[in-house]
Amino acid sequence: MSLTNSTWVIDENENRANKLVASLCFIGEHAKVATATDVQESALHHVETVFLGALTGHDHETLIKSQPETPFILIGETLRPLLSLANVIGILAEPFAYAPTTELLRDCQEYKRHLPNLTNSKNEKRFDGLIGATSEIEHIRFLIQQVAKTNANVLILGESGTGKEVVARNIHLLSNRNSGPFIPVNCGAIPGDLLESELFGHEKGAFTGAISTRKGRFEMAQGGTLFLDEIGDMPSQMQVKLLRVLQERVYERVGGGKPIKADVRIIAATHRNLETMIEEDAFREDLYYRLNVFPIENPSLRERKNDVPLLLQELIKRNVAVGGANVKFTERALDSLKEHGWPGNVRELSNLVERMQIMFPEKVVDVSDLPKKYQHIDVEEYIPEYPEEILERQALNDIFSEGFGEFEENDSDAFDTPLDTSQPAVLPAEGIELKSYLAELEVCLIEQALERNENVVARAAEVLGVRRTTLVEKMKKYNLNN
Numbered sequence: 001m002s003l004t005n006s007t008w009v010i011d012e013n014e015n016r017a018n019k020l021v022a023s024l025c026f027i028g029e030h031a032k033v034a035t036a037t038d039v040q041e042s043a044l045h046h047v048e049t050v051f052l053g054a055l056t057g058h059d060h061e062t063l064i065k066s067q068p069e070t071p072f073i074l075i076g077e078t079l080r081p082l083l084s085l086a087n088v089i090g091i092l093a094e095p096f097a098y099a100p101t102t103e104l105l106r107d108c109q110e111y112k113r114h115l116p117n118l119t120n121s122k123n124e125k126r127f128d129g130l131i132g133a134t135s136e137i138e139h140i141r142f143l144i145q146q147v148a149k150t151n152a153n154v155l156i157l158g159e160s161g162t163g164k165e166v167v168a169r170n171i172h173l174l175s176n177r178n179s180g181p182f183i184p185v186n187c188g189a190i191p192g193d194l195l196e197s198e199l200f201g202h203e204k205g206a207f208t209g210a211i212s213t214r215k216g217r218f219e220m221a222q223g224g225t226l227f228l229d230e231i232g233d234m235p236s237q238m239q240v241k242l243l244r245v246l247q248e249r250v251y252e253r254v255g256g257g258k259p260i261k262a263d264v265r266i267i268a269a270t271h272r273n274l275e276t277m278i279e280e281d282a283f284r285e286d287l288y289y290r291l292n293v294f295p296i297e298n299p300s301l302r303e304r305k306n307d308v309p310l311l312l313q314e315l316i317k318r319n320v321a322v323g324g325a326n327v328k329f330t331e332r333a334l335d336s337l338k339e340h341g342w343p344g345n346v347r348e349l350s351n352l353v354e355r356m357q358i359m360f361p362e363k364v365v366d367v368s369d370l371p372k373k374y375q376h377i378d379v380e381e382y383i384p385e386y387p388e389e390i391l392e393r394q395a396l397n398d399i400f401s402e403g404f405g406e407f408e409e410n411d412s413d414a415f416d417t418p419l420d421t422s423q424p425a426v427l428p429a430e431g432i433e434l435k436s437y438l439a440e441l442e443v444c445l446i447e448q449a450l451e452r453n454e455n456v457v458a459r460a461a462e463v464l465g466v467r468r469t470t471l472v473e474k475m476k477k478y479n480l481n482n
């Protein structure tokens with residue numbers, strides 16, 4: 001329960017009011033007796049809960065409605081009809097027992113915590129790059145806010161690409177160390193024998209190659225936050241050394257004897273299961289408990305798939321800001337993306353967005369434009385139908401610009417059919433009906449292409465040198481069912 005925010009008891013049944021204040025104080029609440037006039041005259045931002053009992057000269061309903069951001073608890077059954085008001089959380093009757101009192105106080109806290117204007121606007125602005133509106137990400141924001149104010153070590157768990165570093169940066173940003181540095185170290189990317197000097201620094205000549213004295217990441221993070229990413233990949237001899245620093249808060253540079261005081265907040269992260277690693281003797285249990293003071297479990301993207309559209313929008317915006325092209329997604333393309341499993345989480349989504357921005361600049365992306373593995377819903381593909389004259393012009397172009405010459409040279413059997421079209425270049429003396437002649441020729445070539453390619457339209461389109469959708473149109477036009 002809150003110790004800083006206060007709880008007010010407004011009840012003209014003085015005896016009952018005093019009993020309630022006493023029992024609230026007993027459970028650690030800062031409770032005091034107040035009056036209806038106090039409510040009318042204050043903004044009540046600092047008031048967590050108001051207990052409301054008997055009143056004379058004031059209307060209960062008007063009073064409750066005048067403070068919509070404040071949760072009220074009614075005292076005594078006679079006020080039950082007021083339960084229908086949204087900010088009335090419940091009724092408490094004498095004797096004021098521990099269980100119902102604490103439950104109601106907790107509900108009031110929740111009412112305040114989820115107040116739309118607090119969670120969505122004021123707080124959001126203070127978070128940097130942590131996008132999402134689902135309850136899963138709201139919970140992460142809540143944990144960040146709670147732990148940021150303290151100096152506790154934090155362990156961020158979660159699959160790769162879920163934004164563990166984003167969370168760590170936000171803890172730093174909201175902490176009172178935010179004027180100090182945020183120093184990340186990827187423990188998995190630095191070879192074991194270099195990690196010690198990387199973390200603690202070294203004195204000149206401490207080892208071959210130590211040509212000058214160098215500060216380590218701990219020293220660089222002094223007064224700020226050290227983010228130990230991929231802590232599960234830290235070699236065991238380094239785990240011992242890190243544990244010592246966490247316990248004693250001092251360390252020495254490699255090759256140096258002078259102890260340096262560590263004023264550093266530690267945030268560690270891993271995608272590994274440290275408890276299993278402990279069982280396998282791959283991670284020290286004592287270090288685990290030192291680091292795991294406050295665990296934060298980042299949800300995977302598939303656990304918060306309703307955030308996909310919002311994230312997508314944000315990732316597009318970020319790329320546009322650095323010169324990328326804009327791109328839009330149809331509603332059903334978004335639905336399809338929501339069905340994806342996202343093993344690479346937000347990082348995978350970010351890569352997909354970049355790919356789509358390159359492939360479809362300033363266009364709208366539909367399900368069929370997505371790479372195959374992201375197509376999770378069946379949609380009927382739109383095949384445009386064009387006016388007759390355009391199709392005829394295209395047919396003529398196809399035939400005269402690329403068609404015949406090559407066909408004759410490369411495949412002398414191509415026109416070995418009963419149709420007159422086997423000698424297309426020779427104009428009979430009596431002339432021809434060009435339109436139907438060309439149509440027959442087209443049908444003949446399409447049929448051959450389909451036959452040679454076991455009726456696979458995509459392959460037939462390839463040998464005819466047209467797009468698959470064009471061939472499908474022509475087959476529809478000539479009523480050719482394969």
Ligand SMILES: Nc1ncnc2c1ncn2[C@@H]1O[C@H](COP(=O)(O)OP(=O)(O)OP(=O)(O)O)[C@@H](O)[C@H]1O
Pocket residue numbers: 129130131132158159160161162163164165166167229270271311346347350
């Ligand atoms: N909630 C989020 N909102 C916006 N961007 C996010 C979010 N989560 C992750 N990202 C983006 O996804 C990418 C991966 O995030 P980050 O590096 O923090 O993940 P990680 O969990 O630390 O990954 P790894 O375990 O591989 O180190 C970054 O570009 C980051 O900006």
